[in-house]
Amino acid sequence: MYNEKVIEHFTNPRNAGEMPDADVVGEAGNFKCGDIMKIYLKIDGDRIADIKFQTFGCGAAIASSSVLTELVKGKTLEEAQRITNKDVAEELGGLPPLKMHCSNLAADALKDAIKRYLEKKKEEEAQS
Amino acid sequence: MTKRFVYMDHAATTPLREEVLEAMLPYLQDKYGNPSSLHSAGREARAAINEAREKTALALGAEPNEIFFTSGGTESNNIAIKGAARRQKHKRHLITSSIEHHAVLDVCKELAAEGFQVTFLPVDRYGMVSVEEVKRALTPDTFLISVMTANNEVGTIEPVAEIGALAREHGILFHTDAVQAVGQIPMNVREMNIDLLSLSAHKFNGPKGVGALYVRKGVYLAPLYQGGGQERKLRPGTENVAGIVGLARALELAVEEMPEKSRRLQELRERLIDGLLKIDEVVLNGHPTSRLPGNVNVSFNYIEGEALLLGLDLEGIAASSGSACSSSSLEPSHVLLAMGVEDQLARGSLRLTLGRGSSDADVDYLLAVIGPLVERLRRMSALYPRQH
Numbered sequence: 001m002y003n004e005k006v007i008e009h010f011t012n013p014r015n016a017g018e019m020p021d022a023d024v025v026g027e028a029g030n031f032k033c034g035d036i037m038k039i040y041l042k043i044d045g046d047r048i049a050d051i052k053f054q055t056f057g058c059g060a061a062i063a064s065s066s067v068l069t070e071l072v073k074g075k076t077l078e079e080a081q082r083i084t085n086k087d088v089a090e091e092l093g094g095l096p097p098l099k100m101h102c103s104n105l106a107a108d109a110l111k112d113a114i115k116r117y118l119e120k121k122k123e124e125e126a127q128s
Numbered sequence: 129m130t131k132r133f134v135y136m137d138h139a140a141t142t143p144l145r146e147e148v149l150e151a152m153l154p155y156l157q158d159k160y161g162n163p164s165s166l167h168s169a170g171r172e173a174r175a176a177i178n179e180a181r182e183k184t185a186l187a188l189g190a191e192p193n194e195i196f197f198t199s200g201g202t203e204s205n206n207i208a209i210k211g212a213a214r215r216q217k218h219k220r221h222l223i224t225s226s227i228e229h230h231a232v233l234d235v236c237k238e239l240a241a242e243g244f245q246v247t248f249l250p251v252d253r254y255g256m257v258s259v260e261e262v263k264r265a266l267t268p269d270t271f272l273i274s275v276m277t278a279n280n281e282v283g284t285i286e287p288v289a290e291i292g293a294l295a296r297e298h299g300i301l302f303h304t305d306a307v308q309a310v311g312q313i314p315m316n317v318r319e320m321n322i323d324l325l326s327l328s329a330h331k332f333n334g335p336k337g338v339g340a341l342y343v344r345k346g347v348y349l350a351p352l353y354q355g356g357g358q359e360r361k362l363r364p365g366t367e368n369v370a371g372i373v374g375l376a377r378a379l380e381l382a383v384e385e386m387p388e389k390s391r392r393l394q395e396l397r398e399r400l401i402d403g404l405l406k407i408d409e410v411v412l413n414g415h416p417t418s419r420l421p422g423n424v425n426v427s428f429n430y431i432e433g434e435a436l437l438l439g440l441d442l443e444g445i446a447a448s449s450g451s452a453c454s455s456s457s458l459e460p461s462h463v464l465l466a467m468g469v470e471d472q473l474a475r476g477s478l479r480l481t482l483g484r485g486s487s488d489a490d491v492d493y494l495l496a497v498i499g500p501l502v503e504r505l506r507r508m509s510a511l512y513p514r515q516h
Contacts, residue, residue, distance in 0.1 A: 002438070010438060016508040027510070034460070034475055035432070038510040054510040058434035058451070062508065 002059060005093045009063035014070050019052040024120060026113025028105050035061045035102065039069075039109040043117060046076045053109070060099035061106075067091045068106035077114050083107055129497070134445045134490045138331075138422055138483030139280050139308060144374070145333040145484075151377040152335065155370035163367050164356065173369045180376035187383045188325065189316035190342050196359045197372050200339035201307040202231040204326030207341055207363060208303045209235045211349030212272050212324070213244060219271035221245040225257045225286075226466040228276055232305050233462075236274070245269070254415040255284035255467045262291050272301045277309035277325075281450055281463040281479060282414030283423025285313065292321030301347065307331055307339075311382035312390070312420055323347050327379075329371065333484055334378030338371030393421040393482050396491050400424050400480060403495040407502055413464060413477060422482035425450075427464075427473040430512045431505040436478055439501045445494055450477040472511070 002010075019040035026039040035057030042050035051073050053065040068088050072080040085103040089095050095103060135143075155176060161169030163177050178192070185192040198204045209232065213222065224236050226248045233248075240246045247265040251257055257275050273295050278285045288304050295302035303324035306315060310325075311332025317325055325342040329335055343349060343362070355364030382389075401424055404410055409429035428436065433451030440447050450461025451474075460474035469477075480494065506512045 007438075007442065010435070011442060013508060018514065034471065036510045054508055054512070056430065056509045056511045057432050059438035061432075062435055 001096050002063075003093045005067075006060065006063040006095065009066040009092065010059045013053075013062055013066035015050075015052050015073070016054070016066065017052055018054060019050065022052070024113050024117040026109045026111070026116060028108035028112055035105050037061065037065055037105045037109040039065075039106075039113045041113050041117065043077070046078070048072055048075055048077065048080055053106075055105070057105065058099070058102065060095050060102035063092055064088050064095075064103045064106040065109075068110060072110060077117070080110060081114055083110065129493065131444050132489075132493060134493055135485065136480040136482060136490065136494065137446045137448050138486070139283075139420075139479065139481035140448055141330045141336065142333045142483050143485065144330075144335055145378060145381065147381060148334055148374045148378045152370040152374040155373050159369075163369060164358065173367075176369060176373050177367055180372045183376040183380050184340055187315075187379045188310070188327075188342055189318050191345060193360075194317075194342055194345055196341045196343060196362050197367060197375070198339045198341055198359075198363050199337055199368070200330075201229075201305065201326050201328035203363070204328070204339050204341040205229075205231040205303075205305055206235055207349060207352055208324040208326060208343075209272065209274055210239065210352060211362070212301050212303070212347075213239050214350035215348055216271050219269050221247070221267050221269040222272040222274065223247045223249060223262060223265045223270060224274045225249045225251060225276065227251050227255055227257075227279055227281075227284075227463045228274070229280055229305055229307070232274055232276065249275075251284075251466050253468050254418075255279050255282045255413075255463065256415060256418070257286050257291070259287055259290045259294060262294060266294075266298060266300070270298075270300050272303060274303040274305070277304045277306040277315070278313065278420050279414070279463060280308045281461055282425045282467070283308070283420035283481075284415045285309070285418045285420065288322070289320040292323075295323070296321045308420060311379060311386070312422065314386065317342055317344065324349075329375035329378055332378050332382040335371050335374040338368050338375050340375065389484060390421045393486065396482050396486055396488065397422060397424055399488075400482070400491050400494065401426070403491070404498070407499055411473065413467070413469060420481075422486070424480040424482070425477060427469065427477045428502055429473060429476060430509045431476050431502060433475060433477050435505055436476070436501065439505065440494075440497070443497045443501070445497065448479040448481070450479065451475050 022040035038054045040052040051069045055065045085107045088103040161173040163174040181192045307328045310327040323344045328339040413425040433449030464474035
């Protein structure tokens with residue numbers, strides 16, 4: 001049911017695990033099947049210097065998370081924000097129709113992280 | 129450890145036995161007559177069906193004319209439940225459990241949509257239906273109780289003999305979906321007061337696409353199809369001769385070997401459960417003792433069942449899960465939820481079902497592979513508490 005690339009990312013996920021010194025953590029939950037994902041970002045200037053993920057979800061959710069981290073590492077926040085779930089699924093070489101919603105999770109968690117980071121920065125600027 | 133193929137999904141289906149295939153082959157090749165034909169080729173096929181009916185009846189403690197061959201468990205359940213409902217002139221209430229297979233549950237829901245009243249009985253945390261609850265649900269309008277003999281997901285064996293006795297006492301029909309039980313545990317329709325029983329051949333090393341419905345003498349059902357006179361008009365259509373022969377042979381062998389196989393599978397099951405429970409935060413789903421000999425169902429906290437299945441599959445292990453992500457419905461198992469298993473644990477469930485070919489080496493291999501896999505998935509889980 002899954003293609004080789006999905007299996008490969010599931011078996012050897014990139015950037016999996018916690019990041020204790022992250023600048024920001026984003027989270028997304030998928031109400032459809034109960035999956036939960038966290039994205040940790042380390043930001044240098046306006047670039048994503050490092051990224052990690054943690055996912056409670058099926059094989060497709062884990063592979064989507066993994067491939068997303070590869071897609072956005074080193075990108076500017078603006079570039080990263082433009083990543084869609086379609087990009088994630090395409091990068092994986094496609095997902096079974098029933099699993100397409102899994103690719104939303106990764107993009108949503110990233111967007112949440114970036115949003116929180118920008119809000120945090122705005123607050124800091126306002127205070128200084 | 130060398131990778132091997134380990135099949136632990138016998139509740140889904142089982143491999144066809146060599147002896148069964150041998151019994152079937154003549155009816156797929158040389159003995160191709162239509163049992164309804166008058167000539168010698170037809171009579172030969174008819175004789176094979178008669179013999180199969182006798183063997184099937186014997187295995188269930190029934191009479192041959194109480195056995196009707198069908199295309200499988202789903203069809204048997206449909207004929208039994210809809211067939212009983214459509215014979216009713218006045219009574220409109222039926223009782224079933226909330227943990228039935230969809231082939232019963234959805235038939236009952238369909239009848240509810242047609243205007244019948246259906247009670248879906250709750251179960252306890254072990255997946256057990258209470259006879260007291262059945263009694264409380266009875267009304268003067270009740271015409272049918274349908275409770276499965278053993279659950280397909282958690283393997284809990286239900287008190288069907290007691291429910292059967294209760295139904296008989298009140299003059300209510302009792303149907304049991306025994307698809308998971310026949311060939312695995314002793315069944316006797318007389319002793320258990322069963323009026324209608326569904327079974328499926330491929331669950332006991334028979335062929336797919338064939339099953340049977342036991343209908344107690346004196347019980348009348350409305351057929352779902354109209355056609356020829358086969359199966360006394362209850363299930364018209366040219367008989368699946370080879371399939372029927374295969375069903376009977378597989379059942380005969382399963383019953384003959386049951387005491388020894390059941391003991392062996394229970395030992396394997398217990399060793400498997402003990403090994404799995406050594407992993408942190410694992411819980412057993414289902415009843416500790418009133419359980420099918422080959423069924424293991426556990427939930428792993430913090431991980432999702434489909435990911436676990438995929439990981440096991442990559443190691444050569446075939447298993448099953450009640451996870452939402454492994455089903456097409458995106459809902460976790462209705463059985464586990466009815467048992468009160470919390471949502472997250474229901475999503476992290478794993479069903480391992482042993483069968484005739486299962487060995488000690490299979491159990492060893494699974495136990496060797498699963499620990500590191502669970503650890504790996506937990507480390508990347510968003511729900512796993514911070515590691516020390």
